[in-house]
Amino acid sequence: MDMTLKGKRIAILATNGVEQSELVEPRKALDSAGAKTELISPAAGKIQGMKHKEKGDTIAVDLALDAANPDDYDALLLPGGVANPDELRTEAKAVNFVRMIFDQGKPIAAICHGPWMLVEADVVCGHTVTSWPSLKTDLSNAGATWTDREVVQDGQFTTSRKPDDIPAFVSEMLQSFSASSEHRALEHQQRQNNGNG
Numbered sequence: 001m002d003m004t005l006k007g008k009r010i011a012i013l014a015t016n017g018v019e020q021s022e023l024v025e026p027r028k029a030l031d032s033a034g035a036k037t038e039l040i041s042p043a044a045g046k047i048q049g050m051k052h053k054e055k056g057d058t059i060a061v062d063l064a065l066d067a068a069n070p071d072d073y074d075a076l077l078l079p080g081g082v083a084n085p086d087e088l089r090t091e092a093k094a095v096n097f098v099r100m101i102f103d104q105g106k107p108i109a110a111i112c113h114g115p116w117m118l119v120e121a122d123v124v125c126g127h128t129v130t131s132w133p134s135l136k137t138d139l140s141n142a143g144a145t146w147t148d149r150e151v152v153q154d155g156q157f158t159t160s161r162k163p164d165d166i167p168a169f170v171s172e173m174l175q176s177f178s179a180s181s182e183h184r185a186l187e188h189q190q191r192q193n194n195g196n197g
Helices: 020-032 084-089 092-103 116-120 133-141 163-178 181-193
Strands: 009-012 034-041 045-053 052-060 077-078 107-112 153-154 157-162
Touching: 009 020, 009 045, 009 092, 020 034, 020 045, 020 077, 020 107, 020 163, 052 153, 077 163, 084 157, 084 181, 092 107, 092 116, 107 116, 116 133, 153 163, 157 163
Parallel strands: 009 034, 009 077, 077 107, 107 157
Antiparallel strands: 045 052, 153 157
């Protein structure tokens, strides 16, 4: 793979209950593309991955949330799993981290239940997204247009529905994350000016 992400630093925000494949597979693709990925979680140590409803591997945390600065990252990955974003959205620092990444015009990729964090951070209004089907009402109530597609790219957001969508999700995520920061900032500013921020 072309090293299009060389020099980019990517935050992965997750905690216990993360769907393992939705963290590990996109992370491998980002690393292969030359990015430096860092798993950020509310506590240091390890988090418990899940393979659907069964326990998977434990995954080492690179940085505790308290020590993470959104300014240091070029993009954000939000993997799913039911318990993971449900716990994260109760953590004000996690929600603020997502909001600050968004406010800086940086790309965000969220899969499965990951878009719950976009609802909690109040950043999806005016955007078209997808997710695990059970989030449809939450996303619609937050002002997003929900659609049932394997991957949706809209502005800063790349979203997908489930582990089966990972290949399409990864492809779109890599394109989005490799776009120039100047282009992203301009696009974000235009959306803000049009009232779709």
